[in-house]
Amino acid sequence: MSANQFLTVICQLLFAALTITTLVSYIRERGVIRRDIALMFSSLGIPIVVVALLQSINAPEAAVTFISLFSLLAAPYLLLRLSRHLQPVPQSVLRAALIFVVAAWIAEMLSVIFVPALSSAVGLTVILYFIVVNAYTMRIFLRGMSRSSGIARQRIYLAAAGSGLLALAFIIALMTLFIPALSNLLIGIAYIILVASPVAYFLGFTPPRWLRAMWQLHELRSFLLSMTSKPMYERLSVSTGIDELCHTAIRAIGGIASAVIREQGIERNVAAQIGLDTGQLDSALKAPDGIIERTFLKGTPLSVCAADNISVSDRMLLASVSAEMMHTSPIMTAEGVWGVTIVFLHSGVLFPEDDLALLNLLTQQSAVFLENSLLVDELRVHSGEMESRVDARTRELRESREEYRRIVETAQEGIWLTDASFKTTFVNKKMAEMLATTIEDMLSTPPEDYLDGDWLGIVEQLKTRRRAGQGEQYESKLRRRDGGVLWALTSATPLKDDDGKLVGSLTMVADITKLKEAEERLLQLNAELEERVASRTADLITLNREMEAFSYSVSHDLRAPLRGIDGFSQALLEDHADQLDEDGRHLLNRVRAAAQRMATLIDDLLNLSRISRSEMKWENIDLAELAHSIIDDLRQSDPTRDIEIAVAPEMCVSGDERLIRIALENLLRNAWKFTRNTKAPRIEVTPMLEYGADVYAVHDNGAGFDMAYADKLFGAFQRLHSMSEYEGTGIGLATVQRIIHRHGGRIWAEGAVNEGATFYFTLQVPQPERSGTADDHDFTR
Amino acid sequence: MTTILLVEDNPDDEALTMRAFKKSHLANDVIVARDGVEALDYVFGTGAYEGRDIADKPHLILLDLKLPRLDGMDVLKRIRSDERVNLIPVVVLTSSREQEDMVRSYALGANSYIRKPVDFNQFVQAVQQLGLYWLVLNESPF
Numbered sequence: 001m002s003a004n005q006f007l008t009v010i011c012q013l014l015f016a017a018l019t020i021t022t023l024v025s026y027i028r029e030r031g032v033i034r035r036d037i038a039l040m041f042s043s044l045g046i047p048i049v050v051v052a053l054l055q056s057i058n059a060p061e062a063a064v065t066f067i068s069l070f071s072l073l074a075a076p077y078l079l080l081r082l083s084r085h086l087q088p089v090p091q092s093v094l095r096a097a098l099i100f101v102v103a104a105w106i107a108e109m110l111s112v113i114f115v116p117a118l119s120s121a122v123g124l125t126v127i128l129y130f131i132v133v134n135a136y137t138m139r140i141f142l143r144g145m146s147r148s149s150g151i152a153r154q155r156i157y158l159a160a161a162g163s164g165l166l167a168l169a170f171i172i173a174l175m176t177l178f179i180p181a182l183s184n185l186l187i188g189i190a191y192i193i194l195v196a197s198p199v200a201y202f203l204g205f206t207p208p209r210w211l212r213a214m215w216q217l218h219e220l221r222s223f224l225l226s227m228t229s230k231p232m233y234e235r236l237s238v239s240t241g242i243d244e245l246c247h248t249a250i251r252a253i254g255g256i257a258s259a260v261i262r263e264q265g266i267e268r269n270v271a272a273q274i275g276l277d278t279g280q281l282d283s284a285l286k287a288p289d290g291i292i293e294r295t296f297l298k299g300t301p302l303s304v305c306a307a308d309n310i311s312v313s314d315r316m317l318l319a320s321v322s323a324e325m326m327h328t329s330p331i332m333t334a335e336g337v338w339g340v341t342i343v344f345l346h347s348g349v350l351f352p353e354d355d356l357a358l359l360n361l362l363t364q365q366s367a368v369f370l371e372n373s374l375l376v377d378e379l380r381v382h383s384g385e386m387e388s389r390v391d392a393r394t395r396e397l398r399e400s401r402e403e404y405r406r407i408v409e410t411a412q413e414g415i416w417l418t419d420a421s422f423k424t425t426f427v428n429k430k431m432a433e434m435l436a437t438t439i440e441d442m443l444s445t446p447p448e449d450y451l452d453g454d455w456l457g458i459v460e461q462l463k464t465r466r467r468a469g470q471g472e473q474y475e476s477k478l479r480r481r482d483g484g485v486l487w488a489l490t491s492a493t494p495l496k497d498d499d500g501k502l503v504g505s506l507t508m509v510a511d512i513t514k515l516k517e518a519e520e521r522l523l524q525l526n527a528e529l530e531e532r533v534a535s536r537t538a539d540l541i542t543l544n545r546e547m548e549a550f551s552y553s554v555s556h557d558l559r560a561p562l563r564g565i566d567g568f569s570q571a572l573l574e575d576h577a578d579q580l581d582e583d584g585r586h587l588l589n590r591v592r593a594a595a596q597r598m599a600t601l602i603d604d605l606l607n608l609s610r611i612s613r614s615e616m617k618w619e620n621i622d623l624a625e626l627a628h629s630i631i632d633d634l635r636q637s638d639p640t641r642d643i644e645i646a647v648a649p650e651m652c653v654s655g656d657e658r659l660i661r662i663a664l665e666n667l668l669r670n671a672w673k674f675t676r677n678t679k680a681p682r683i684e685v686t687p688m689l690e691y692g693a694d695v696y697a698v699h700d701n702g703a704g705f706d707m708a709y710a711d712k713l714f715g716a717f718q719r720l721h722s723m724s725e726y727e728g729t730g731i732g733l734a735t736v737q738r739i740i741h742r743h744g745g746r747i748w749a750e751g752a753v754n755e756g757a758t759f760y761f762t763l764q765v766p767q768p769e770r771s772g773t774a775d776d777h778d779f780t781r
Numbered sequence: 782m783t784t785i786l787l788v789e790d791n792p793d794d795e796a797l798t799m800r801a802f803k804k805s806h807l808a809n810d811v812i813v814a815r816d817g818v819e820a821l822d823y824v825f826g827t828g829a830y831e832g833r834d835i836a837d838k839p840h841l842i843l844l845d846l847k848l849p850r851l852d853g854m855d856v857l858k859r860i861r862s863d864e865r866v867n868l869i870p871v872v873v874l875t876s877s878r879e880q881e882d883m884v885r886s887y888a889l890g891a892n893s894y895i896r897k898p899v900d901f902n903q904f905v906q907a908v909q910q911l912g913l914y915w916l917v918l919n920e921s922p923f
Contacts, residue, residue, distance in 0.1 A: 556847045556876040559899060563876075564793035567901035571800060592901075599899035606878065614880075 007191035012048040014198035019045025021206040029353070032307055036082040037205050043075035044198075069108055073101045073126065076133030079163065083137045086144030086156065093136075100129055124177070127170050134167035147346065148254035151215040151354045158204025165197035212354065216361055223248045223362055237380075238373045242272040245341060245366040250274055252362055253355035255343035257321050260331070261285060261292055262339040268292075271339060280320055281342075287313035295328040295340045301360040302328045303352050318344070327356045329363035333371045341366070414488075414509035417495075418447060420502050422463060434488075434511050437481040452477035452485070466494045466505050475512070487516035544613070551609050558602050565595040597729075604731035607662070608716065611738050616656045623651035623664065623696060627685040630665045634672050643675060648686040651696060653763045655743050660763075663739040666732040667698040667759050673726055674702035674757065694745075694762045701756035705749075713749055736761075783916055784810045786839040788820040788856065789874075790848050797901065798843070798874075801908035807916065812839065817851025820844070821859055824866050835865060841915045842871045844891075846882055854885060861890040868922045870915055 018041045026038040047068030054067075077097045080089055104126050111122045141160030145153050172190040176183040203211060226244065246258040257275030261268055268285045270276075284290050290313040291304050304314050305325045318326060323344035331339040341363045345355065408415055414431030418424055427442045435442070435450055442450075448459045455477050465472060471493040478486040489510040497503050569592045573585060580588070627647045635641070653660070668683065675681035678701055688695040705713065705720050712718045716734040736759075740747040744764030751757035785807075789795045795813055802811060814820035820842070822828030826835045842860070846853035853873065861867050872893040873886045883894050895911060898904050 552877065552879060555878060559876040559897070560791050560794055562899045563797060563897060563901070563904065564791075566899050567793070567797035567800070567904065570901040571797075596900050603878070610880075 004187055004191050007188075007195055011191065011195045011198060012052070014195065014202060015041070015045045016048050018198055018202050018206065019049070021202075025206060031305075031352075033082075033085050033352070036078070036085065040075065040078040040082050041201070041205070043071050043078045047071040066109060070105050073105050073108075073129075076130055076137075077101050079137045080133060083140040083144075087140045089140070097133060104129060120177075124174070127174050131167045131170045131174070134163045134170070138163040138167060150219050150252040150254060151212065151358055152254055152351050154215055155204045155207060155351050155354065158200045158207075160204075162197050162201035162204055165193050165200055169194040169197060212357075215354075216358055219252045219358055220361060220365060223252065223365065238370060238377050239272070241366055241369045241373045242339075245362065245370075246272045246274045248362055248366075249341055249343045249359055252358050253327065253343060254345065255327075256323060256346050257344040259342050260339055261342065263296065263337065268296075275344070276321065281317075284313055284317045287311075290314055290317065291326065291328050292340055292342065295330050295342075296337050299330045299332065299337050301330070301356050301363075303356045305352065325352060327352070327359050329356070329360040331363055331367045331370060333367055333374075338367065338370065414507075414511075416442075416447070416507040416509060417504060418507070419504045422447060422466075422505070425504065431509060434486055434509065435478065435480050436484065441481070450478045452479050462492070466492065467502055469494050469496065469500070469502065475516075485513060486511060487513040547609070548613065551606055554602060555606050559599055562595045562599050562602075566592045566599075569595070601729050601731075604729045604735070608731055608735050608738065611659060611662065611735060611742070614656075614659070616659070616742065618654055619657055621653055621655055621657050621660055623653055623660070623685065624649055626657075626661055626664055627668065630661065630668050631683075633665075634668065638672070641672070641676075641681070643672070644680065644682040646682065646684040646686070648684075651685070651687055653694070653696075655763050659739045659742065663736045663761075664698070666736045670732060671698060671700035671702060671757075673728070674704075674721075675700050676702070676726070678702050678756075688760060691760060692762065694764075695760055696762070697758050697760045699756065699758040704751040704753050704755045704757045706753050707751065710749055710751075714747070783840040784812060784837075785916075786812050786814060786820065786823060786842045788814045788817070788842065788844045788848065788853065790815050790845065794845070794897070797904065798908065801901075801905045802912065804905050805909035805912050807908075807912040809840075809912075809916065816849040817853065817856045820848075820856050821851065824860060824869070825863070838866060838869050840870070840921060842869055843874045843911075844871050846873060846875045846877055846886070854889060857886065857889045857891060870919070870921075872911060872915065874911075 019038075022034070022038040022041045026034040050071070051068045077094070080094055080097055083089060084094075104122065108122045108126065138160050141156050141163060145156040145160060148156055169190045172186050172193065176186045176190075179186065207215075223244075226248065242260045242262075245260055249255060249258045255275075257273070259273040259276055259281055260271045261281070262271040270281050270285075273281070285292055287293060289311040291302055295302050303325065304310050304318070304327075306315065306318050307324070310318075314326075318324065321344045323346060325345040327343045327345070329341045330337045331341060341359065343355075343359055345352075408428045409430075411428060411430055414434050415426070415428040416424065416431050417426035424443050424445070424447055427439055429439065432439045432442055448456060451459065458474075458476065462472075462474075471491070473489065473491045476488050476490055478488050480486050489512045491508045491510075493506045494502055495504045495506055569588045573580070573588050577585070624647050631645055631647075664685075668685075671683045675683065680701075682701050684697070684699040686697055686699070688697045691697075703721065703726070709720055712720070714733045714737040715730075717730040718734075719728060719730040721728075737747050740761050740763070745762040747759065747761040749757060749759045785802075787795065787798060789798060799811065802809070812823060814823055819829065823830045823833065824835065824839070824842075826833035844853045844856060848856070853875070857871055857873075860869060860871060867890070870892045871890070872895060873882075873891045874895050874897060875882065876897055877883075878896050886894050892915075893911070895907055898907060
């Protein structure tokens with residue numbers, strides 16, 4: 001078998017294979033385009049198969065030529081029909097082609113049977129026809145190619161190549177007629193080209209799976225490259241992803257418009273669109289029998305062609321964009337159909353299944369992107385929120401820091417922070433000013449260096465207490481850097497971490513230097529005052545001594561002459577009675593009485609001063625017992641009196657018994673005396689609970705007194721009665737008052753003329769440390 | 782004959798005391814010393830009483846406290862600190878009613894403390910009782 005024969009066989013086998021493949025494809029999937037493809041290849045493949053079959057059964061040559069020629073002649077016409085899907089072919093051209101097929105066939109048959117001489121002329125015409133039609137379809141394919149893109153473009157390109165190669169093969173075959181010398185070579189070349197043509201057709205019209213996959217990968221790669229070439233923030237955003245999907249879909253499958261419809265809840269809206277007017281899609285979004293609704297429901301890619309039997313809404317949708325075809329693909333995410341990609345295509349799509357597959361591939365790839373983008377968007381929203389929250393918080397912190405800084409800096413107190421090892425970590429300006437130094441100096445100096453030398457002893461105690469977690473307020477003396485003194489009132493607080501461990505101390509320092517200086521001045525003044533008091537006291541003591549000496553002298557020296565007056569008057573009365581008449585004796589008795597009265601006065605005065613000077617001896621006394629004892633004495637000294645006495649039982653008080661006795665004796669003696677002219681005299685000694693817990697009273701129903709003079713009762717030498725009525729020196733009540741006062745008590749009286757008198761007194765609780773000195777002030781009054 | 786030493790600087794008091802003695806019929810030998818020094822001179826046989834036998838002790842000393850030169854307390858102290866004369870009864874006869882004087886007198890060994898009343902009748906009474914007690918009733922240690 002020669003090379004030419006081999007190539008012929010290859011060529012025949014290829015065309016046969018193409019025929020079978022396209023037929024199978026049409027039978028499987030139907031569709032106008034597939035039918036036309038199958039027909040075209042059948043016209044080329046059938047003659048080969050039939051000729052082979054007929055030759056094998058040795059059928060007559062004429063029959064073989066008849067069938068194969070007719071079939072072969074139909075091929076260019078069928079090719080034209082097929083090219084219609086890419087570009088409208090004028091009806092006249094088709095008709096002319098059909099007439100030529102029939103005419104050529106009849107001419108060929110006649111020439112073969114009747115005029116074999118014409119055979120070569122007819123053959124030449126047929127070859128020319130083939131060349132013209134193939135060239136024409138090649139042009140249509142090339143045009144269609146320019147309009148399409150992606151895999152379809154590749155396939156149309158191959159189809160064009162197939163047609164072109166076929167035309168070329170015929171041209172070369174034709175050339176053998178003119179250059180017979182090269183006929184062998186040219187026929188060889190023609191055969192090679194003829195083999196290449198079905199290969200191109202094969203790859204274009206029925207590309208094998210690996211080739212499709214390669215093309216798809218290529219498209220996908222370019223899509224991915226375009227996506228990944230964008231900056232990360234743009235790439236990973238939903239809107240960018242959707243836009244890119246629209247663009248890529250148009251580019252990859254040669255659409256005229258595209259859109260991405262997104263479903264959010266029950267809402268569906270157009271998320272991105274290219275080549276569409278706003279609102280153009282809206283009515284079709286939810287049409288129940290529309291392609292979009294169906295895609296959402298099924299979740300599979302769909303394709304609709306105007307040539308097919310389609311729903312009204314789909315037809316309207318196609319018409320609205322002047323498209324012949326539309327593809328949809330669901331965008332599937334983990335949660336289901338996230339959205340739908342729709343691409344509209346112009347007429348002239350030869351391989352819609354490729355477009356759909358590619359669209360689906362791109363869409364699903366986008367879905368991955370979109371899903372990521374959604375997450376990123378979500379993240380972005382979250383991080384945006386976080387960022388704004390962090391911003392707000394940072395601002396708040398800054399503001400609050402600023403506020404604290406202002407407080408700390410404008411504070412009128414020093415603020416001093418130390419760490420756990422008592423090293424200064426912070427001081428405010430005020431603190432540095434107080435110590436007449438700088439903040440830097442303070443930060444580099446141990447705190448105790450500022451303490452006055454005499455105060456260093458407290459440092460360890462302070463540290464120990466701080467470590468024990470105790471805060472405290474204390475005064476301390478600090479040394480200013482300019483040599484001055486800073487008296488500080490310091491409030492120290494230990495600072496602890498969450499575990500209660502000491503991390504430092506906060507110390508607030510107030511400058512109390514002025515206060516302290518004032519205090520010192522005050523102390524000095526006090527000392528001076530005390531000195532003066534001491535000197536005054538000493539003066540008083542001296543005075544008191546002089547007074548004592550005076551009293552002593554009075555007691556001795558004033559009484560002596562009185563004794564002389566009395567004694568010698570008596571001697572005169574005794575020794576010279578005969579020389580005196582009654583009147584003289586009376587006068588001498590008056591002299592004696594006056595002297596004795598003077599003596600009583602002196603005694604009373606001495607008593608009064610002694611009461612003020614004597615040391616107090618506190619003990620428990622029963623006033624009742626004391627009163628009874630005094631009254632017994634009175635009764636003894638004046639047994640003629642018949643007085644009703646009422647002394648309440650047990651009136652326990654605390655006081656100096658001797659003095660209390662003197663006071664009570666004076667009061668009772670007065671009562672005794674002033675009831676002298678009273679019928680049924682009565683004296684009572686009783687506690688007066690209605691006046692208070694410690695109020696006692698001595699009551700009589702005697703002469704009484706006029707309340708108008710009540711304030712004069714207790715004055716020394718004050719008397720409310722004449723001597724002739726009731727004798728007395730007028731010192732008794734002054735003495736009583738002084739005694740009561742020495743006991744820290746009070747005395748007052750109530751009475752009315754001829755209706756008796758009541759003396760009330762209180763005795764205060766004992767004060768054991770009471771010394772006589774304080775009472776000496778009384779003495780000078 | 783019992784001897785009484787009256788130590789008294791005031792002539793009025795001396796006269797009245799002597800009168801009281803007389804009225805009380807204490808016809809004793811009364812020696813009057815006008816101050817503390819004189820009193821001690823008598824007791825110890827010194828000064829104006831140089832050569833006096835101190836064994837001849839007065840039976841009673843009536844001692845005023847307020848005296849020129851040496852006061853009554855000093856006199857008492859000296860008498861009580863000399864064992865030759867320390868047993869002589871000494872009665873303090875004074876105008877003072879000061880607690881302190883009384884306490885000190887007894888502390889220094891006075892046998893009695895009597896305050897001279899202003900009322901002469903009372904004074905006489907006091908001297909009477911004094912004489913009766915110390916010179917008649919009391920058993921002298923010598």
